Amino acid sequence: MTTKIGEQKLLEIFGKMTLIRSFEQKINWLFSKGMIGGTSHLYIGQEAVAVGVCHVLRDDDYVLSTHRGHGHLLAKGGDPKKLMAELMGKKSGYCGGKGGTQHLCAKDINFLGTNGLTAGAIPIATGVALAIKLSNSNNLVVSFFGDGASNHGNFHESLNMASIWKLPIIFLCENNLYAMSLPVSKSTSIMDIYLRAASYSMKGLPCDGMDVFSVISTVEEAVRWVRAGNGPCLVEAKTYRFCGHSKSDQLKYRTREEENAWKKRDPIKLLKMHMLDSKIEPSVLETIEEEQMNLVEEAVKYAQDDDPPVARVASSGVFLNA
Amino acid sequence: MREIYFNKALNEALREKMSEDESVLLIGEDIGVYGGAFKVTEGLLESFGEKRVIETPISENSFMGVATGLAMMGFKPVVEIMFMDFIALAFDQILNHTTKFHYMYNGQVNIPMVIRTPAGAKGGYGPSHSQSLEALFIGIPGLKVVAPSDPYTAKGLLKSAINDPNPVLFVENKVLYGTKGEVPEESYLIPLNQAMIRREGTDLTIISYSRMLQLSLKVASFLEKQGVTLEVLDLISLSPLDEEAIIASIKKTKRVVVVDEGCKTGGIGAEISALLAEEAIEYLDAPIIRVGLPNVPIPASIFLERHVIPDEQKILDAVDQCLNW
Ligand SMILES: Cc1ncc(C[n+]2csc(CCOP(=O)(O)OP(=O)(O)O)c2C)c(N)n1
Ligand SMILES: [Mg+2]
Numbered sequence: 019m020t021t022k023i024g025e026q027k028l029l030e031i032f033g034k035m036t037l038i039r040s041f042e043q044k045i046n047w048l049f050s051k052g053m054i055g056g057t058s059h060l061y062i063g064q065e066a067v068a069v070g071v072c073h074v075l076r077d078d079d080y081v082l083s084t085h086r087g088h089g090h091l092l093a094k095g096g097d098p099k100k101l102m103a104e105l106m107g108k109k110s111g112y113c114g115g116k117g118g119t120q121h122l123c124a125k126d127i128n129f130l131g132t133n134g135l136t137a138g139a140i141p142i143a144t145g146v147a148l149a150i151k152l153s154n155s156n157n158l159v160v161s162f163f164g165d166g167a168s169n170h171g172n173f174h175e176s177l178n179m180a181s182i183w184k185l186p187i188i189f190l191c192e193n194n195l196y197a198m199s200l201p202v203s204k205s206t207s208i209m210d211i212y213l214r215a216a217s218y219s220m221k222g223l224p225c226d227g228m229d230v231f232s233v234i235s236t237v238e239e240a241v242r243w244v245r246a247g248n249g250p251c252l253v254e255a256k257t258y259r260f261c262g263h264s265k266s267d268q269l270k271y272r273t274r275e276e277e278n279a280w281k282k283r284d285p286i287k288l289l290k291m292h293m294l295d296s297k298i299e300p301s302v303l304e305t306i307e308e309e310q311m312n313l314v315e316e317a318v319k320y321a322q323d324d325d326p327p328v329a330r331v332a333s334s335g336v337f338l339n340a
Numbered sequence: 341m342r343e344i345y346f347n348k349a350l351n352e353a354l355r356e357k358m359s360e361d362e363s364v365l366l367i368g369e370d371i372g373v374y375g376g377a378f379k380v381t382e383g384l385l386e387s388f389g390e391k392r393v394i395e396t397p398i399s400e401n402s403f404m405g406v407a408t409g410l411a412m413m414g415f416k417p418v419v420e421i422m423f424m425d426f427i428a429l430a431f432d433q434i435l436n437h438t439t440k441f442h443y444m445y446n447g448q449v450n451i452p453m454v455i456r457t458p459a460g461a462k463g464g465y466g467p468s469h470s471q472s473l474e475a476l477f478i479g480i481p482g483l484k485v486v487a488p489s490d491p492y493t494a495k496g497l498l499k500s501a502i503n504d505p506n507p508v509l510f511v512e513n514k515v516l517y518g519t520k521g522e523v524p525e526e527s528y529l530i531p532l533n534q535a536m537i538r539r540e541g542t543d544l545t546i547i548s549y550s551r552m553l554q555l556s557l558k559v560a561s562f563l564e565k566q567g568v569t570l571e572v573l574d575l576i577s578l579s580p581l582d583e584e585a586i587i588a589s590i591k592k593t594k595r596v597v598v599v600d601e602g603c604k605t606g607g608i609g610a611e612i613s614a615l616l617a618e619e620a621i622e623y624l625d626a627p628i629i630r631v632g633l634p635n636v637p638i639p640a641s642i643f644l645e646r647h648v649i650p651d652e653q654k655i656l657d658a659v660d661q662c663l664n665w
Contacts, residue, residue: 114446123445130412131445135436141402142437145409152365152391152415175402182397336443336481338450338505 019292021231028293029306031073031230035065035286037310038089041098042261044314045088045105049265054105058119061089063260066285067192068093070233070255071160074241078157080128080150082143085120086192086259087132090162094129102317108324115327116335136197137163137170140189144176147187147250158186158244166197168211177252181218184249188240191254192227198263199271212254220250227257228283231292260284341524347517349491350380350456353498354418356527358388361416364502367394367407368420377422378458378517400429404455408438411451416502424459424511425468438507439482454501454508459487460551460601461649462514466640472550472601474511475608478579485579486532487511489553491521493576496530504532511578513551513601535582537589541569544595544663547586547612549575552599552631552650559655570659578608586612587620594625597658599650604632626665629658 023031042060049058061068064086072081072093083090091101096112104111104122112122120134130146133139143161150157167173168191180187191211195202202209215222221243225236233255240251258280262269269277290303344352357364366381372395375382385393396403400421407417421427427434434455442450461470477485484506488494494512501508538553539560546556553574560570573589575581590596596616598609609630616628631650639645 112446113444113448116446117444121440121444123441123448125445125448130409130449131441133437135432138405138432138437141405141433142409142412144402145406145411146413147409148394148406149410149413149415152410153413171399172402172405175397175399176405178397179399179402179406335447337484338442338447340503340505 019229019231019288021234023231023234025298028298029302031069032289032293032303033306033310034069034093035230035289036307037098037313038065038068038092039286040311040314041092041317042088044318046261048318055107056118057264058105059086059264060259060261061086063280063284064192064194064227064257065089066230066233066289067227067255067257070230071190071237073234074237075160076157078128080130080143080146080157080159081162082130082139082146082159083132083162084139084164084167085132085134085136086164087122088119091122091124091129091132095127096124096129098313098317099320100124102321103324106321107326108321109327110324114331116331137167137172139163140167140172140176143187144180144185147180147185148183150186151183156186156245158188158241160188160190162190162192164197165191165193165195165202165206165211166200168214169205177215177218177220177250180250181220184247186244187250188237188244189250189252191252192257193254194257194259196259196263196272201271210254212252215252220252221248222252222254224254224256227255228285228288230285230289341522343520344491344523345517346491346494346519346521347378347380349495349523350498350512351382351384352523353495354381354384355387357499357502358384358392363414364416364418365392365394365410366420367396367403367417369396369398369422371395371420376420378514380456380512381420400426401433404430404433405437407453408433408441408451411453412441412449416452418454418456418502421455421457423469424457424473425471427455427457427473434483435480439480442506443482450505451507452505454498454510456498456510456512458512458514458517460513460515461638461645463645464640464642467637470638470645474509474578475602475606475611477509478608478611482507483579484508484532484577485511486577487513487550488576489516489550489574491519491523493530495523496528497532497576500529500532503529508532511550515551516554519554530576533577533580533582535576535585536574537571538574539570539572541571542593543568543570544597544659545571545573545589545593546597546599546655546659547573547575548599549578550601552601555650555652556599556655559652559659562652562656563659568663581612581615583615583619586615590616590620591623594623595662596624597629597631597655597662599631599655601650602632603635604630605635607632626662629662631655631658
């Protein structure tokens with residue numbers, strides 16, 4: 019791992035990745051205690067992707083996300099308190115409890131939604147990019163999705179449209195080797211998903227999704243390309259989800275050996291090793307880890323103390339009154 | 341007053357809104373030089389250019405999503421789905437995204453978007469190009485569904501649909517495109533949520549909309565000569581229903597026939613029957629009679645099509661049955 023990123027920025031990146039890890043671990047625990055309902059898709063193992071991508075973005079760039087979206091939201095600058103409150107169905111959550119994990123939006127930070135439909139957000143992200151182009155702005159859109167989503171018609175239709183219209187969008191595929199239980203080898207006609215860009219006369223770039231510096235330098239290249247008006251880019255980050263797909267997963271479709279091999283390349287561990295090698299004091303990293311854990315605890319406390327939404331909320335706000 | 345065709349009235353509505361409001365865009369297949377399969381968008385590309393008339397590849401679900409993204413960013417897209425049958429391809433975006441965002445994001449965004457689409461049988465288009473599928477959409481919260489029955493209503497209603505800050509499904513009818521009616525030169529709007537009494541009467545109410553409304557009016561004129569006066573209520577809005585107007589008419593006539601071009605099972609007529617059973621059963625002197633399609637696909641041959649699509653005779657029979665109960 020190598021980088022030219024300065025120490026202060028490195029600490030920020032480490033902080034964000036640690037925040038996501040701690041947050042997701044806490045969600046896992048809250049689920050096991052029955053304190054959160056529904057389902058949840060944890061981002062543990064993939065932190066370098068969201069944090070690396072958002073590190074490169076500007077505040078006025080847009081992000082659209084997936085069912086596995088807590089990490090994307092936090093990396094874009096989302097508030098862990100409002101996220102936690104949303105997951106607990108409370109009134110101060112990002113969507114007042116109406117959306118939950120797979121349907122949450124934070125418009126104030128240009129985060130236009132996690133999404134419950136695999137590949138569902140890809141066309142919408144394409145529309146946001148078209149809006150940017152029509153408005154002659156020079157911000158861009160990142161559309162996150164998984165390997166599974168890259169087999170969906172929405173992916174192919176949207177890449178085609180983005181290419182013919184030369185839209186300012188980065189299609190960011192997080193290839194974690196599985197769509198629920200289905201491995202890429204059984205579901206996908208190609209192992210390197212970024213190569214699919216060729217069918218759409220689009221730039222395609224792979225990166226190591228466990229190495230935050232690889233993500234950053236690749237996305238920097240993509241962003242330069244897109245902001246220069248060359249049209250879209252497909253970036254594939256090779257990564258791995260350390261937990262099951264969602265709560266019901268017994269992990270029967272993959273081996274413990276495979277999991278352990280990937281966990282040796284835990285993105286947070288890799289970054290930490292790099293930082294220690296670059297003579298950053300271990301105590302500095304420990305302090306950051308503690309701070310992030312505290313942020314998560316504060317978020318839990320905030321969400322627990324928050325009121326549930328009142329009944330009237332359930333039946334209101336279907337239409338915007340003209 | 342001047343008379344113009346239904347599709348021309350729609351074209352004028354689009355042109356006026358596009359001139360007034362820069363954020364109004366058209367998006368769909370072959371809506372440029374070709375002018376749309378039914379010529380509703382003819383001439384608009386020439387007037388407003390490629391940034392306002394956006395032609396898409398044949399990717400219905402994704403361009404519906406693109407339109408939703410544009411709407412989230414403050415544009416007002418008017419989407420054309422070439423035949424209503426093809427809206428099946430875009431159903432996910434409409435059902436799970438376009439119509440959900442305002443509610444599920446708790447008001448952070450709204451989706452000012454119109455989906456226009458031609459429905460109905462037109463003599464030989466066959467099973468995948470003739471359907472009237474509006475009933476599939478009336479149970480989707482967050483979506484308004486409207487269907488005009490004449491050029492005057494079509495123009496004012498489309499402008500209101502574009503002005504509305506919510507998603508509106510605007511159902512057009514292929515036979516109606518070629519019908520003419522009076523349309524003033526001056527600007528006007530038709531409200532999205534109000535049914536209209538097209539003909540007053542006391543013996544029975546026909547509730548209908550779109551092309552079937554026109555057939556119902558013919559039946560009403562025919563029966564008037566025989567001393568029977570029918571009230572004909574044009575729903576215009578299929579979702580939400582103008583319950584007040586429906587119930588008020590039923591209180592007056594005490595008999596009702598509902599006519600639409602969708603399948604009877606799970607149809608608009610079924611919904612209205614349920615509404616009347618719940619809210620107005622005490623006023624009814626006879627059972628509610630529905631005229632709709634039997635549960636069969638619409639056959640292509642015009643000799644077969646006419647057996648499944650409602651016509652004046654079928655409506656007349658239903659009225660007779662209801663009056664003589
Ligand atoms: C249209 C649709 N089909 C199926 C599902 C159920 N589902 C949720 S996530 C998922 C797998 C998605 O895999 P991938 O895109 O690789 O993302 P990952 O879960 O690996 O992050 C499936 C099948 C869904 N939510 N939406
Ligand atoms: Mg996957």
